[in-house]
Amino acid sequence: MATHEVTFPVTDPAEILKLRAGDEVIVQGHIIGIRDRTQIRIFDEGIEPPMDLTGAFLLHTAPGVRKVGPGRYEKICIGTTTSARMVRFTEGLGARYGVRAICGKGGFPDEAVEPMHRLGMVYFAIVGGAAALETTQIEEIEEVAWEELMPECLWKFRVSDFGPLTVGIDAHGSSLYRDVQDRARKKLEDIYARL
Amino acid sequence: MRVEESLAEKSSDFSAIVESAAAHLYVWALKDIPQDLRDALGDAAEKETSVIGQRVLQTILRNVNVAEDEKNLVCQDTGIAVYYCRVGEHFPLHPVRIYAALKEGTERATVEHPLRSNTVHTLTRESTGPNVGFRIPIVHWDFVPDWDGLDVKCVPKGSGSENMSFLKMCVPADGVSGIKRFVLESVVGAGGKPCPPGIVGVGIGGSADYAMHLAKEAIARSVGTRNPDPLVAQLEDELYELLNETGVGPMGLGGDVTVLSVHVENADTHMTLNPVAVNYQCWAARRASAHIAADGAVEYERDA
Numbered sequence: 001m002a003t004h005e006v007t008f009p010v011t012d013p014a015e016i017l018k019l020r021a022g023d024e025v026i027v028q029g030h031i032i033g034i035r036d037r038t039q040i041r042i043f044d045e046g047i048e049p050p051m052d053l054t055g056a057f058l059l060h061t062a063p064g065v066r067k068v069g070p071g072r073y074e075k076i077c078i079g080t081t082t083s084a085r086m087v088r089f090t091e092g093l094g095a096r097y098g099v100r101a102i103c104g105k106g107g108f109p110d111e112a113v114e115p116m117h118r119l120g121m122v123y124f125a126i127v128g129g130a131a132a133l134e135t136t137q138i139e140e141i142e143e144v145a146w147e148e149l150m151p152e153c154l155w156k157f158r159v160s161d162f163g164p165l166t167v168g169i170d171a172h173g174s175s176l177y178r179d180v181q182d183r184a185r186k187k188l189e190d191i192y193a194r195l
Numbered sequence: 196m197r198v199e200e201s202l203a204e205k206s207s208d209f210s211a212i213v214e215s216a217a218a219h220l221y222v223w224a225l226k227d228i229p230q231d232l233r234d235a236l237g238d239a240a241e242k243e244t245s246v247i248g249q250r251v252l253q254t255i256l257r258n259v260n261v262a263e264d265e266k267n268l269v270c271q272d273t274g275i276a277v278y279y280c281r282v283g284e285h286f287p288l289h290p291v292r293i294y295a296a297l298k299e300g301t302e303r304a305t306v307e308h309p310l311r312s313n314t315v316h317t318l319t320r321e322s323t324g325p326n327v328g329f330r331i332p333i334v335h336w337d338f339v340p341d342w343d344g345l346d347v348k349c350v351p352k353g354s355g356s357e358n359m360s361f362l363k364m365c366v367p368a369d370g371v372s373g374i375k376r377f378v379l380e381s382v383v384g385a386g387g388k389p390c391p392p393g394i395v396g397v398g399i400g401g402s403a404d405y406a407m408h409l410a411k412e413a414i415a416r417s418v419g420t421r422n423p424d425p426l427v428a429q430l431e432d433e434l435y436e437l438l439n440e441t442g443v444g445p446m447g448l449g450g451d452v453t454v455l456s457v458h459v460e461n462a463d464t465h466m467t468l469n470p471v472a473v474n475y476q477c478w479a480a481r482r483a484s485a486h487i488a489a490d491g492a493v494e495y496e497r498d499a
Contacts, residue, residue, distance in 0.1 A: 001246060001247075022246075022247060024250060061271075062271075062311070063271065063311075064268070064271050064273070064309075064310065064311035066309065076267075076268075076309070076311075077267055077268040077270075077271045077311070078271060079270055079271030079272065080271075081272070081355065082354075082355045082358065082388050084388055105355070105387065105388075105390065105446065106355065106386065106387040106388035106389075106390070106446070106447060107386060107387045107388070107447055107448075125387070125446060125448055127251050127254040127255060127258070127446055128270075128355060128387075128390040128446060128477070129255070129258070129269065129270040129272075129353075129355075129390045129477055129478060129479040130254050130255060130257075130258035130270075131258070131267075131268060131269065131270045131271040131272075132258050132259075132261040132262035132265055132267040132268060132269055132270075133254065133257055133258040133261045134258075135265070135267060135271075136261060136265065151311060164250055164254060166247055166250060166251075166446075166448055168448065176247075176448055176449060177386060177387065177447060177448075179449070180386070180442065180443060180444065180447060180448065180449040181383070181386060183442050183449075184383045184441045184442055184443055185383070187440060187441050187442060188379055188380070188383060188441065191379060191437055191440060191441075192376060192379075195372035195375055195376065
Protein backbone atom coordinates (compact mmCIF):
# COMPACT_ATOMS: atom_id res chain seq x y z
CA MET A 1 0.00 0.00 0.00
CA ALA A 2 1.52 3.26 -1.18
CA THR A 3 1.25 6.80 0.13
CA HIS A 4 0.52 9.65 -2.30
CA GLU A 5 0.14 13.38 -2.27
CA VAL A 6 -2.38 14.78 -4.77
CA THR A 7 -3.23 18.41 -5.49
CA PHE A 8 -6.79 19.22 -6.55
CA PRO A 9 -8.34 20.08 -8.91
CA VAL A 10 -6.44 17.59 -11.08
CA THR A 11 -5.84 18.09 -14.79
CA ASP A 12 -3.98 14.84 -15.53
CA PRO A 13 -6.12 11.66 -15.27
CA ALA A 14 -2.93 9.75 -14.38
CA GLU A 15 -3.06 11.41 -10.96
CA ILE A 16 -6.24 9.42 -10.27
CA LEU A 17 -5.22 6.22 -12.08
CA LYS A 18 -2.09 5.83 -9.95
CA LEU A 19 -4.24 5.40 -6.81
CA ARG A 20 -5.15 1.88 -5.67
CA ALA A 21 -7.73 0.74 -3.12
CA GLY A 22 -6.12 0.82 0.33
CA ASP A 23 -3.50 3.47 -0.51
CA GLU A 24 -3.01 6.42 1.80
CA VAL A 25 -3.51 9.89 0.32
CA ILE A 26 -2.80 13.42 1.53
CA VAL A 27 -4.57 16.18 -0.39
CA GLN A 28 -3.46 19.75 -1.15
CA GLY A 29 -5.10 22.59 -3.04
CA HIS A 30 -8.83 23.23 -3.24
CA ILE A 31 -11.78 21.01 -2.41
CA ILE A 32 -15.52 21.53 -2.81
CA GLY A 33 -18.03 20.88 -0.01
CA ILE A 34 -21.34 19.40 -1.10
CA ARG A 35 -24.21 17.48 0.53
CA ASP A 36 -27.69 15.98 0.01
CA ARG A 37 -29.64 19.17 -0.71
CA THR A 38 -26.88 20.63 -2.91
CA GLN A 39 -26.98 17.59 -5.18
CA ILE A 40 -30.77 17.35 -5.16
CA ARG A 41 -30.75 20.93 -6.48
CA ILE A 42 -28.26 20.13 -9.24
CA PHE A 43 -29.67 16.83 -10.43
CA ASP A 44 -33.34 16.71 -9.40
CA GLU A 45 -34.15 20.40 -9.83
CA GLY A 46 -31.80 20.79 -12.82
CA ILE A 47 -30.03 23.93 -11.59
CA GLU A 48 -26.45 24.34 -12.83
CA PRO A 49 -23.85 24.64 -10.04
CA PRO A 50 -22.24 28.10 -9.99
CA MET A 51 -18.75 26.61 -9.49
CA ASP A 52 -16.45 24.76 -11.89
CA LEU A 53 -16.27 21.11 -10.84
CA THR A 54 -13.78 19.96 -13.51
CA GLY A 55 -11.14 17.73 -11.95
CA ALA A 56 -12.63 18.49 -8.55
CA PHE A 57 -12.44 16.79 -5.18
CA LEU A 58 -15.88 16.81 -3.53
CA LEU A 59 -16.25 16.49 0.23
CA HIS A 60 -19.52 15.32 1.78
CA THR A 61 -19.98 17.96 4.43
CA ALA A 62 -22.29 20.43 6.15
CA PRO A 63 -19.82 22.61 8.01
CA GLY A 64 -20.32 24.45 11.26
CA VAL A 65 -19.42 28.07 10.43
CA ARG A 66 -19.69 31.67 11.64
CA LYS A 67 -20.82 34.43 9.26
CA VAL A 68 -18.34 37.31 9.21
CA GLY A 69 -19.64 39.39 6.28
CA PRO A 70 -21.69 39.19 3.10
CA GLY A 71 -20.91 35.78 1.57
CA ARG A 72 -17.98 35.37 3.98
CA TYR A 73 -17.69 32.64 6.58
CA GLU A 74 -15.18 31.47 9.16
CA LYS A 75 -14.83 27.83 10.05
CA ILE A 76 -15.92 26.57 13.46
CA CYS A 77 -16.03 22.82 12.99
CA ILE A 78 -15.91 21.07 9.64
CA GLY A 79 -16.36 17.32 9.42
CA THR A 80 -17.66 14.73 7.01
CA THR A 81 -21.03 13.05 6.64
CA THR A 82 -22.16 9.57 5.53
CA SER A 83 -21.68 9.16 1.78
CA ALA A 84 -24.03 6.28 1.03
CA ARG A 85 -27.10 8.55 0.98
CA MET A 86 -25.66 10.38 -2.05
CA VAL A 87 -24.40 7.51 -4.19
CA ARG A 88 -26.93 8.02 -6.98
CA PHE A 89 -25.28 11.30 -8.03
CA THR A 90 -21.91 9.65 -8.82
CA GLU A 91 -22.51 9.06 -12.53
CA GLY A 92 -23.74 12.62 -13.16
CA LEU A 93 -20.91 14.22 -11.22
CA GLY A 94 -18.31 12.33 -13.23
CA ALA A 95 -19.91 12.29 -16.68
CA ARG A 96 -21.48 15.73 -16.77
CA TYR A 97 -19.14 17.80 -14.60
CA GLY A 98 -15.78 15.98 -14.69
CA VAL A 99 -15.52 15.42 -10.94
CA ARG A 100 -12.55 13.15 -10.20
CA ALA A 101 -12.78 12.38 -6.49
CA ILE A 102 -15.55 12.07 -3.94
CA CYS A 103 -14.62 11.97 -0.28
CA GLY A 104 -16.84 11.00 2.60
CA LYS A 105 -17.24 8.55 5.40
CA GLY A 106 -18.70 5.10 5.57
CA GLY A 107 -18.17 4.29 1.90
CA PHE A 108 -20.23 4.00 -1.26
CA PRO A 109 -22.27 0.89 -2.03
CA ASP A 110 -21.24 -1.33 -4.95
CA GLU A 111 -23.32 0.58 -7.51
CA ALA A 112 -20.61 3.29 -7.48
CA VAL A 113 -17.81 0.92 -8.51
CA GLU A 114 -18.69 0.60 -12.21
CA PRO A 115 -19.21 4.32 -12.97
CA MET A 116 -16.06 5.23 -11.05
CA HIS A 117 -14.13 2.68 -13.10
CA ARG A 118 -15.58 3.88 -16.39
CA LEU A 119 -15.21 7.58 -15.64
CA GLY A 120 -11.81 7.52 -13.90
CA MET A 121 -12.97 8.56 -10.45
CA VAL A 122 -12.01 7.57 -6.90
CA TYR A 123 -13.77 7.45 -3.56
CA PHE A 124 -11.70 8.59 -0.61
CA ALA A 125 -12.55 7.38 2.88
CA ILE A 126 -11.99 9.92 5.60
CA VAL A 127 -12.20 9.10 9.29
CA GLY A 128 -15.77 10.01 10.23
CA GLY A 129 -16.12 12.05 13.39
CA ALA A 130 -12.55 13.35 13.24
CA ALA A 131 -13.76 16.88 12.62
CA ALA A 132 -11.48 18.74 15.02
CA LEU A 133 -8.46 17.53 13.06
CA GLU A 134 -10.14 18.07 9.69
CA THR A 135 -10.93 21.67 10.67
CA THR A 136 -7.24 22.42 11.28
CA GLN A 137 -6.45 21.13 7.75
CA ILE A 138 -8.90 23.54 6.12
CA GLU A 139 -7.06 26.82 5.79
CA GLU A 140 -9.86 28.99 4.54
CA ILE A 141 -13.41 29.05 3.24
CA GLU A 142 -12.77 30.84 -0.06
CA GLU A 143 -16.24 30.80 -1.60
CA VAL A 144 -19.80 29.81 -0.85
CA ALA A 145 -22.74 29.47 -3.23
CA TRP A 146 -26.41 28.75 -2.53
CA GLU A 147 -26.30 30.20 0.99
CA GLU A 148 -30.05 29.65 1.30
CA LEU A 149 -29.30 25.92 1.67
CA MET A 150 -27.19 26.60 4.80
CA PRO A 151 -25.37 24.52 5.88
CA GLU A 152 -25.81 22.34 2.77
CA CYS A 153 -24.38 25.00 0.43
CA LEU A 154 -21.69 24.59 -2.19
CA TRP A 155 -18.42 25.42 -0.41
CA LYS A 156 -14.92 26.01 -1.70
CA PHE A 157 -12.17 25.30 0.83
CA ARG A 158 -8.40 25.75 0.56
CA VAL A 159 -6.71 22.85 2.33
CA SER A 160 -3.26 21.91 3.52
CA ASP A 161 -2.18 18.30 4.24
CA PHE A 162 -5.79 17.15 4.19
CA GLY A 163 -5.98 13.56 5.45
CA PRO A 164 -4.87 10.89 5.90
CA LEU A 165 -7.44 9.55 3.45
CA THR A 166 -7.74 5.95 2.31
CA VAL A 167 -8.63 5.04 -1.27
CA GLY A 168 -11.90 3.15 -0.65
CA ILE A 169 -12.87 2.66 -4.32
CA ASP A 170 -10.30 3.12 -7.07
CA ALA A 171 -10.63 3.85 -10.79
CA HIS A 172 -9.72 0.25 -11.66
CA GLY A 173 -12.88 -1.40 -10.33
CA SER A 174 -11.67 -2.29 -6.82
CA SER A 175 -13.63 -1.50 -3.67
CA LEU A 176 -12.40 -2.06 -0.14
CA TYR A 177 -16.00 -1.92 1.06
CA ARG A 178 -17.06 -4.74 -1.25
CA ASP A 179 -14.04 -6.84 -0.20
CA VAL A 180 -14.70 -6.28 3.50
CA GLN A 181 -18.41 -7.10 3.10
CA ASP A 182 -17.66 -10.28 1.11
CA ARG A 183 -15.26 -11.51 3.78
CA ALA A 184 -17.64 -10.56 6.61
CA ARG A 185 -20.55 -12.41 4.93
CA LYS A 186 -18.44 -15.57 4.66
CA LYS A 187 -17.42 -15.20 8.29
CA LEU A 188 -21.08 -14.82 9.32
CA GLU A 189 -21.87 -18.19 7.75
CA ASP A 190 -19.20 -19.77 10.00
CA ILE A 191 -20.53 -17.95 13.02
CA TYR A 192 -24.17 -18.87 12.35
CA ALA A 193 -23.19 -22.53 12.07
CA ARG A 194 -21.77 -22.29 15.61
CA LEU A 195 -24.71 -20.54 17.26
CA MET B 196 -49.77 33.25 50.05
CA ARG B 197 -46.21 33.92 51.09
CA VAL B 198 -45.47 30.21 50.89
CA GLU B 199 -46.76 30.09 47.31
CA GLU B 200 -44.62 33.06 46.32
CA SER B 201 -41.52 31.54 47.76
CA LEU B 202 -42.26 28.25 46.00
CA ALA B 203 -42.66 30.07 42.68
CA GLU B 204 -39.39 31.90 43.27
CA LYS B 205 -37.61 28.68 44.16
CA SER B 206 -39.03 27.02 41.07
CA SER B 207 -37.74 29.76 38.77
CA ASP B 208 -34.29 29.56 40.41
CA PHE B 209 -34.21 25.83 39.80
CA SER B 210 -35.32 26.29 36.21
CA ALA B 211 -32.36 28.62 35.69
CA ILE B 212 -30.00 26.12 37.33
CA VAL B 213 -31.21 23.23 35.15
CA GLU B 214 -31.10 25.41 32.03
CA SER B 215 -27.47 26.41 32.72
CA ALA B 216 -26.53 22.83 33.45
CA ALA B 217 -28.08 21.64 30.17
CA ALA B 218 -26.31 24.35 28.16
CA HIS B 219 -22.99 23.48 29.80
CA LEU B 220 -23.44 19.71 29.36
CA TYR B 221 -24.36 19.90 25.69
CA VAL B 222 -21.21 21.84 24.74
CA TRP B 223 -18.97 19.95 27.14
CA ALA B 224 -20.10 16.55 25.86
CA LEU B 225 -19.35 17.62 22.29
CA LYS B 226 -15.77 18.68 23.13
CA ASP B 227 -14.37 16.44 25.81
CA ILE B 228 -15.08 12.71 25.52
CA PRO B 229 -15.08 10.57 28.70
CA GLN B 230 -12.02 8.74 30.01
CA ASP B 231 -13.51 5.25 29.66
CA LEU B 232 -14.01 5.94 25.94
CA ARG B 233 -10.48 7.32 25.55
CA ASP B 234 -9.14 4.18 27.23
CA ALA B 235 -11.23 1.92 25.00
CA LEU B 236 -9.97 3.70 21.87
CA GLY B 237 -6.39 3.39 23.13
CA ASP B 238 -6.89 -0.35 23.76
CA ALA B 239 -8.37 -0.72 20.28
CA ALA B 240 -5.26 0.87 18.75
CA GLU B 241 -3.09 -1.58 20.69
CA LYS B 242 -5.07 -4.56 19.42
CA GLU B 243 -5.53 -3.56 15.79
CA THR B 244 -3.19 -5.39 13.38
CA SER B 245 -4.36 -4.08 9.99
CA VAL B 246 -2.48 -1.17 8.41
CA ILE B 247 -5.65 0.68 7.42
CA GLY B 248 -7.28 -0.01 10.79
CA GLN B 249 -4.24 1.50 12.50
CA ARG B 250 -4.38 4.52 10.19
CA VAL B 251 -7.99 5.10 11.22
CA LEU B 252 -7.48 4.56 14.95
CA GLN B 253 -4.37 6.76 15.10
CA THR B 254 -6.32 9.51 13.34
CA ILE B 255 -9.14 9.14 15.86
CA LEU B 256 -6.70 9.42 18.80
CA ARG B 257 -5.04 12.44 17.19
CA ASN B 258 -8.44 14.02 16.68
CA VAL B 259 -9.41 13.62 20.34
CA ASN B 260 -6.22 15.48 21.32
CA VAL B 261 -6.69 18.20 18.69
CA ALA B 262 -10.25 18.81 19.96
CA GLU B 263 -8.81 19.31 23.44
CA ASP B 264 -5.95 21.57 22.31
CA GLU B 265 -8.13 23.68 20.01
CA LYS B 266 -11.13 23.60 22.36
CA ASN B 267 -13.14 22.47 19.35
CA LEU B 268 -15.87 19.88 18.93
CA VAL B 269 -14.72 16.28 18.51
CA CYS B 270 -17.23 15.79 15.65
CA GLN B 271 -19.11 18.39 13.63
CA ASP B 272 -22.41 16.55 14.05
CA THR B 273 -23.87 18.20 17.12
CA GLY B 274 -26.58 15.57 16.86
CA ILE B 275 -29.96 15.54 18.47
CA ALA B 276 -29.70 16.53 22.12
CA VAL B 277 -30.78 13.54 24.22
CA TYR B 278 -30.96 13.83 28.00
CA TYR B 279 -31.32 11.09 30.57
CA CYS B 280 -32.88 12.36 33.80
CA ARG B 281 -33.07 10.61 37.15
CA VAL B 282 -35.49 12.69 39.17
CA GLY B 283 -35.78 12.26 42.92
CA GLU B 284 -39.28 12.16 44.36
CA HIS B 285 -38.52 15.26 46.44
CA PHE B 286 -36.56 17.29 43.89
CA PRO B 287 -37.95 20.84 44.02
CA LEU B 288 -38.69 21.21 40.26
CA HIS B 289 -41.50 19.35 38.49
CA PRO B 290 -40.47 17.33 35.38
CA VAL B 291 -42.64 19.59 33.23
CA ARG B 292 -40.36 22.49 34.22
CA ILE B 293 -37.25 20.33 33.99
CA TYR B 294 -38.12 19.58 30.36
CA ALA B 295 -38.68 23.26 29.58
CA ALA B 296 -35.33 24.13 31.17
CA LEU B 297 -33.48 21.43 29.20
CA LYS B 298 -34.99 22.81 26.00
CA GLU B 299 -33.99 26.38 26.89
CA GLY B 300 -30.47 25.22 27.75
CA THR B 301 -30.09 23.35 24.46
CA GLU B 302 -31.22 26.41 22.54
CA ARG B 303 -28.96 28.75 24.49
CA ALA B 304 -25.86 26.56 23.96
CA THR B 305 -26.59 26.38 20.24
CA VAL B 306 -26.97 30.14 19.85
CA GLU B 307 -24.18 31.23 22.16
CA HIS B 308 -21.40 28.83 21.09
CA PRO B 309 -22.62 28.79 18.19
CA LEU B 310 -23.29 25.15 17.34
CA ARG B 311 -24.52 23.79 14.04
CA SER B 312 -28.29 23.39 14.23
CA ASN B 313 -29.70 20.13 12.89
CA THR B 314 -33.39 19.98 13.72
CA VAL B 315 -35.88 20.18 10.87
CA HIS B 316 -39.60 19.49 10.40
CA THR B 317 -39.81 15.87 9.32
CA LEU B 318 -42.03 16.58 6.29
CA THR B 319 -41.03 20.05 5.11
CA ARG B 320 -37.32 19.59 6.08
CA GLU B 321 -37.28 23.25 7.13
CA SER B 322 -35.23 24.20 10.20
CA THR B 323 -37.25 24.35 13.43
CA GLY B 324 -34.77 26.39 15.46
CA PRO B 325 -31.47 26.08 17.28
CA ASN B 326 -31.38 22.32 17.87
CA VAL B 327 -34.90 22.39 19.31
CA GLY B 328 -38.26 21.58 17.81
CA PHE B 329 -41.52 19.76 18.47
CA ARG B 330 -40.61 17.00 20.98
CA ILE B 331 -36.90 17.83 20.58
CA PRO B 332 -34.74 17.54 22.69
CA ILE B 333 -35.56 13.98 23.66
CA VAL B 334 -35.59 13.10 27.34
CA HIS B 335 -35.50 9.69 29.01
CA TRP B 336 -37.00 9.78 32.51
CA ASP B 337 -36.38 7.70 35.57
CA PHE B 338 -38.06 8.55 38.87
CA VAL B 339 -36.32 7.71 42.14
CA PRO B 340 -38.24 7.30 45.40
CA ASP B 341 -37.01 8.77 48.72
CA TRP B 342 -34.51 11.12 47.08
CA ASP B 343 -34.34 14.86 46.50
CA GLY B 344 -31.67 15.15 43.77
CA LEU B 345 -31.60 15.28 39.97
CA ASP B 346 -29.04 13.58 37.71
CA VAL B 347 -28.89 14.81 34.13
CA LYS B 348 -26.82 13.09 31.48
CA CYS B 349 -26.51 14.65 28.04
CA VAL B 350 -25.81 12.29 25.14
CA PRO B 351 -25.79 14.21 21.83
CA LYS B 352 -26.66 11.58 19.21
CA GLY B 353 -25.20 11.91 15.72
CA SER B 354 -27.23 10.90 12.70
CA GLY B 355 -24.60 8.68 11.07
CA SER B 356 -24.97 6.17 13.86
CA GLU B 357 -28.65 6.80 14.56
CA ASN B 358 -29.46 5.96 10.93
CA MET B 359 -28.04 2.52 11.69
CA SER B 360 -30.86 1.50 14.04
CA PHE B 361 -32.71 -1.74 13.52
CA LEU B 362 -35.65 -3.58 15.06
CA LYS B 363 -36.73 -7.16 14.62
CA MET B 364 -39.64 -8.92 16.20
CA CYS B 365 -37.98 -12.32 16.52
CA VAL B 366 -40.30 -15.14 17.52
CA PRO B 367 -39.78 -17.23 20.67
CA ALA B 368 -38.56 -20.17 18.54
CA ASP B 369 -35.70 -17.98 17.24
CA GLY B 370 -34.33 -18.09 20.78
CA VAL B 371 -31.09 -16.45 21.87
CA SER B 372 -29.37 -17.43 18.64
CA GLY B 373 -31.99 -15.42 16.71
CA ILE B 374 -31.09 -12.39 18.82
CA LYS B 375 -27.40 -12.90 18.12
CA ARG B 376 -27.94 -13.34 14.39
CA PHE B 377 -29.92 -10.14 14.17
CA VAL B 378 -27.27 -8.12 16.01
CA LEU B 379 -24.51 -9.59 13.81
CA GLU B 380 -26.49 -8.97 10.63
CA SER B 381 -27.22 -5.37 11.69
CA VAL B 382 -23.62 -4.48 12.51
CA VAL B 383 -22.13 -6.13 9.40
CA GLY B 384 -24.82 -4.56 7.21
CA ALA B 385 -24.10 -1.13 8.68
CA GLY B 386 -20.45 -1.46 7.60
CA GLY B 387 -18.56 1.81 7.96
CA LYS B 388 -21.61 4.06 8.03
CA PRO B 389 -22.04 4.41 11.82
CA CYS B 390 -18.33 5.29 12.35
CA PRO B 391 -17.08 2.06 13.93
CA PRO B 392 -15.58 1.03 16.27
CA GLY B 393 -18.35 2.17 18.60
CA ILE B 394 -20.79 0.95 21.20
CA VAL B 395 -23.52 -1.42 20.07
CA GLY B 396 -26.64 -0.84 22.14
CA VAL B 397 -29.04 -3.76 22.20
CA GLY B 398 -32.52 -3.78 23.72
CA ILE B 399 -34.26 -7.10 24.26
CA GLY B 400 -37.73 -7.87 25.52
CA GLY B 401 -40.58 -5.54 26.44
CA SER B 402 -42.43 -4.44 23.32
CA ALA B 403 -41.32 -3.10 19.94
CA ASP B 404 -41.01 0.51 21.11
CA TYR B 405 -39.60 -0.41 24.51
CA ALA B 406 -36.88 -2.62 23.01
CA MET B 407 -35.58 0.37 21.04
CA HIS B 408 -35.89 2.58 24.11
CA LEU B 409 -33.73 0.08 26.01
CA ALA B 410 -31.18 -0.05 23.19
CA LYS B 411 -30.86 3.72 23.51
CA GLU B 412 -30.44 3.44 27.28
CA ALA B 413 -27.68 0.89 26.65
CA ILE B 414 -25.53 3.25 24.57
CA ALA B 415 -25.53 5.86 27.35
CA ARG B 416 -23.67 3.56 29.75
CA SER B 417 -19.91 3.91 30.38
CA VAL B 418 -17.93 1.87 27.88
CA GLY B 419 -17.46 -1.72 28.99
CA THR B 420 -19.92 -1.68 31.91
CA ARG B 421 -21.82 -4.93 32.30
CA ASN B 422 -25.50 -5.61 32.78
CA PRO B 423 -26.11 -6.66 36.43
CA ASP B 424 -27.93 -9.83 35.30
CA PRO B 425 -25.19 -12.43 34.69
CA LEU B 426 -27.13 -14.05 31.85
CA VAL B 427 -27.43 -10.73 30.04
CA ALA B 428 -23.80 -9.87 30.80
CA GLN B 429 -22.80 -13.16 29.22
CA LEU B 430 -24.72 -12.22 26.08
CA GLU B 431 -22.84 -8.89 26.02
CA ASP B 432 -19.48 -10.69 26.17
CA GLU B 433 -20.45 -13.24 23.52
CA LEU B 434 -21.73 -10.60 21.11
CA TYR B 435 -18.57 -8.54 21.63
CA GLU B 436 -16.37 -11.51 20.67
CA LEU B 437 -18.52 -12.51 17.68
CA LEU B 438 -18.79 -8.97 16.27
CA ASN B 439 -15.03 -8.56 16.43
CA GLU B 440 -14.63 -11.74 14.39
CA THR B 441 -16.44 -10.21 11.41
CA GLY B 442 -13.46 -8.10 10.25
CA VAL B 443 -15.57 -5.01 9.43
CA GLY B 444 -12.94 -2.98 11.26
CA PRO B 445 -12.44 0.72 11.94
CA MET B 446 -14.62 2.86 9.60
CA GLY B 447 -15.64 -0.36 7.81
CA LEU B 448 -12.30 -0.49 5.98
CA GLY B 449 -11.37 -3.90 7.42
CA GLY B 450 -9.57 -4.81 10.62
CA ASP B 451 -9.74 -6.55 13.97
CA VAL B 452 -11.68 -3.99 15.98
CA THR B 453 -15.28 -3.59 14.82
CA VAL B 454 -16.85 -2.65 18.16
CA LEU B 455 -15.51 -1.19 21.42
CA SER B 456 -18.26 -2.68 23.52
CA VAL B 457 -21.70 -4.27 23.43
CA HIS B 458 -24.25 -3.12 26.00
CA VAL B 459 -27.52 -5.00 26.38
CA GLU B 460 -30.52 -3.72 28.35
CA ASN B 461 -33.40 -6.06 28.93
CA ALA B 462 -37.02 -6.15 30.04
CA ASP B 463 -39.27 -9.14 30.52
CA THR B 464 -41.74 -9.69 27.73
CA HIS B 465 -44.91 -11.46 26.56
CA MET B 466 -44.62 -15.24 26.18
CA THR B 467 -45.05 -14.92 22.40
CA LEU B 468 -42.69 -11.95 21.91
CA ASN B 469 -38.93 -11.85 21.38
CA PRO B 470 -38.15 -8.28 20.30
CA VAL B 471 -34.57 -7.19 19.63
CA ALA B 472 -33.47 -3.65 18.83
CA VAL B 473 -30.05 -2.35 17.84
CA ASN B 474 -29.02 1.27 18.37
CA TYR B 475 -25.47 2.04 17.31
CA GLN B 476 -23.28 4.65 18.96
CA CYS B 477 -20.28 5.89 16.96
CA TRP B 478 -16.70 5.92 18.31
CA ALA B 479 -17.30 9.55 19.31
CA ALA B 480 -19.66 8.35 22.03
CA ARG B 481 -20.16 11.72 23.62
CA ARG B 482 -21.76 12.17 27.01
CA ALA B 483 -21.49 14.39 30.09
CA SER B 484 -23.39 14.45 33.37
CA ALA B 485 -24.45 16.77 36.17
CA HIS B 486 -25.86 16.15 39.60
CA ILE B 487 -28.14 18.87 40.95
CA ALA B 488 -28.81 18.75 44.68
CA ALA B 489 -31.96 19.94 46.44
CA ASP B 490 -30.08 23.05 47.64
CA GLY B 491 -29.28 23.96 44.02
CA ALA B 492 -25.59 22.95 44.10
CA VAL B 493 -24.41 21.53 40.77
CA GLU B 494 -21.62 19.00 40.39
CA TYR B 495 -20.40 18.10 36.93
CA GLU B 496 -18.99 14.70 36.08
CA ARG B 497 -17.60 13.79 32.69
CA ASP B 498 -17.29 10.06 33.20
CA ALA B 499 -20.61 9.14 34.84
